[in-house]
Amino acid sequence: MQENLSISKATVDRLPRYYRCLRQLADEDVEIASSEELGRRLAINPEQIRKDLALFGQFGKKGVGYYVAELKESIGSILGLDQHWNVAIIGMGHLGAALANYQGITRLGFRLAAIFDVNPVVIGTRVGERRVEDIAYLAEIIAERDIRIGVIAVPAAAAQDVADRLVAAGIRGIWNFAPVNLRVPSHIPFVSEDLSVGLSSLSYYLAHVSTDSHVLSDKNPLI
Amino acid sequence: MQENLSISKATVDRLPRYYRCLRQLADEDVEIASSEELGRRLAINPEQIRKDLALFGQFGKKGVGYYVAELKESIGSILGLDQHWNVAIIGMGHLGAALANYQGITRLGFRLAAIFDVNPVVIGTRVGERRVEDIAYLAEIIAERDIRIGVIAVPAAAAQDVADRLVAAGIRGIWNFAPVNLRVPSHIPFVSEDLSVGLSSLSYYLAHVSTDSHVLSDKNPLI
DNA sequence: TAGATTGTTAATCGATTAACAATC
DNA sequence: TAGATTGTTAATCGATTAACAATC
Numbered sequence: 001m002q003e004n005l006s007i008s009k010a011t012v013d014r015l016p017r018y019y020r021c022l023r024q025l026a027d028e029d030v031e032i033a034s035s036e037e038l039g040r041r042l043a044i045n046p047e048q049i050r051k052d053l054a055l056f057g058q059f060g061k062k063g064v065g066y067y068v069a070e071l072k073e074s075i076g077s078i079l080g081l082d083q084h085w086n087v088a089i090i091g092m093g094h095l096g097a098a099l100a101n102y103q104g105i106t107r108l109g110f111r112l113a114a115i116f117d118v119n120p121v122v123i124g125t126r127v128g129e130r131r132v133e134d135i136a137y138l139a140e141i142i143a144e145r146d147i148r149i150g151v152i153a154v155p156a157a158a159a160q161d162v163a164d165r166l167v168a169a170g171i172r173g174i175w176n177f178a179p180v181n182l183r184v185p186s187h188i189p190f191v192s193e194d195l196s197v198g199l200s201s202l203s204y205y206l207a208h209v210s211t212d213s214h215v216l217s218d219k220n221p222l223i
Numbered sequence: 224m225q226e227n228l229s230i231s232k233a234t235v236d237r238l239p240r241y242y243r244c245l246r247q248l249a250d251e252d253v254e255i256a257s258s259e260e261l262g263r264r265l266a267i268n269p270e271q272i273r274k275d276l277a278l279f280g281q282f283g284k285k286g287v288g289y290y291v292a293e294l295k296e297s298i299g300s301i302l303g304l305d306q307h308w309n310v311a312i313i314g315m316g317h318l319g320a321a322l323a324n325y326q327g328i329t330r331l332g333f334r335l336a337a338i339f340d341v342n343p344v345v346i347g348t349r350v351g352e353r354r355v356e357d358i359a360y361l362a363e364i365i366a367e368r369d370i371r372i373g374v375i376a377v378p379a380a381a382a383q384d385v386a387d388r389l390v391a392a393g394i395r396g397i398w399n400f401a402p403v404n405l406r407v408p409s410h411i412p413f414v415s416e417d418l419s420v421g422l423s424s425l426s427y428y429l430a431h432v433s434t435d436s437h438v439l440s441d442k443n444p445l446i
Numbered sequence: 447t448a449g450a451t452t453g454t455t456a457a458t459c460g461a462t463t464a465a466c467a468a469t470c
Numbered sequence: 471t472a473g474a475t476t477g478t479t480a481a482t483c484g485a486t487t488a489a490c491a492a493t494c
Contacts, residue, residue, distance in 0.1 A: 034450085034451065034452090035452075051454085060451075062451055062452040062453075063451050065451065
């Protein structure tokens with residue numbers, strides 16, 4: 001894990017996909033996989049995969065391939081998934097509820113350590129194994145429970161304020177679902193999921209695929 | 224909108240962001256915006272924006288900038304948002320419910336025309352203005368109501384089957400939320416939203432930012 | 447061993463940024 | 471007009487693909 005040069009965002013975005021694929025392979029009791037096989041499953045060039053992996057070390061065996069279990073562990077550790085960080089979700093609307101129940105978070109090794117809302121009607125209700133807490137105690141609880149990641153699932157208008165409070169409380173990273181361009185100090189990594197981008201770009205391809213069929217013809221540009 | 228050459232995925236992914244920004248500007252009653260101003264708001268280079276827009280036509284006025292309302296309409300039309308396509312959501316778990324209540328879908332001009340599930344307990348219940356229908360009638364209803372986009376919000380294990388049925392029913396595009404690599408005929412555009420990718424890459428930056436702070440230092444690689 | 451497949455260097459491709467003439 | 475800002479061409483940068491020597 002001793003990379004010394006900057007890893008491109010494109011590579012970082014592929015790592016989770018490698019990880020998921022390796023877990024699936026492990027579930028299927030596949031012990032060894034070549035870059036060729038991984039590439040087939042992920043629709044990614046084998047060369048690309050080998051190049052990405054080589055940035056972090058020598059994980060394969062020439063003439064053999066990659067040991068699935070081993071590589072899975074290595075990538076998990078590169079992604080920091082073995083650190084079991086505590087996560088808080090802020091905003092218990094429909095989306096917040098979906099995220100609180102989202103298996104993926106715990107399956108990746110994160111712990112849902114707190115759920116916050118402003119609405120007195122919602123505060124105190126049970127969501128899964130947790131109880132919704134008053135956002136007034138945000139800072140205290142984040143510090144107390146060593147919460148590292150804040151998930152913003154509040155309406156757009158409240159998002160920047162929540163982000164500011166999270167940063168002030170010492171959060172390490174932000175996963176944002178509000179459709180706004182958050183302003184966050186540059187040392188705090190954050191990822192924004194804007195669902196409308198996905199739907200709009202799908203719409204674009206729908207609007208253009210029928211007339212300009214070559215737009216999508218060769219080399220499917222969608223993931 | 225008479226582009227004749229393939230537009231890169233990178234550009235298509237930026238269009239929705241331009242669109243959202245223009246709508247915000249319109250809400251603020253801003254009438255004219257330069258590529259400089261748009262760039263500041265979106266953290267995108269002005270040159271990039273001008274280049275992207277120029278691929279579709281000449282929307283700006285030299286020495287002046289872009290007329291917000293006009294450009295908003297143009298980009299909306301490029302994205303196909305003026306077509307008001309009918310959408311169906313398949314799977315009424317937590318995520319499906321969140322999507323059914325997601326304002327973004329209707330705000331972009333899509334119509335939620337059907338909601339499907341397999342579970343007899345869920346079928347018939349109200350979600351917003353619609354009633355959940357039996358997935359057994361998927362094909363008929365898609366044809367009857369001219370539904371163009373299918374949103375897959377079922378568990379991973381069921382996703383490929385649902386995709387196959389959507390395709391057989393004549394769906395035009397698929398918005399997939401199940402964490403699987405769907406196999407879909409190449410003429411059907413689809414976009415997959417894998418939330419675990421976003422969370423994992425955030426985790427990566429968290430795991431590496433403290434020790435290798437230069438990884439994120441200049442030119443924030445996150446959106 | 448022979449065949450297969452990695453890790454890595456070199457070549458290509460595409461996307462971003464810079465520069466500037468055109469023009470409002 | 472002078473100043474500002476677009477549209478577009480050229481230069482740079484980065485990422486992907488191809489090729490192949492190393493080696494299991």
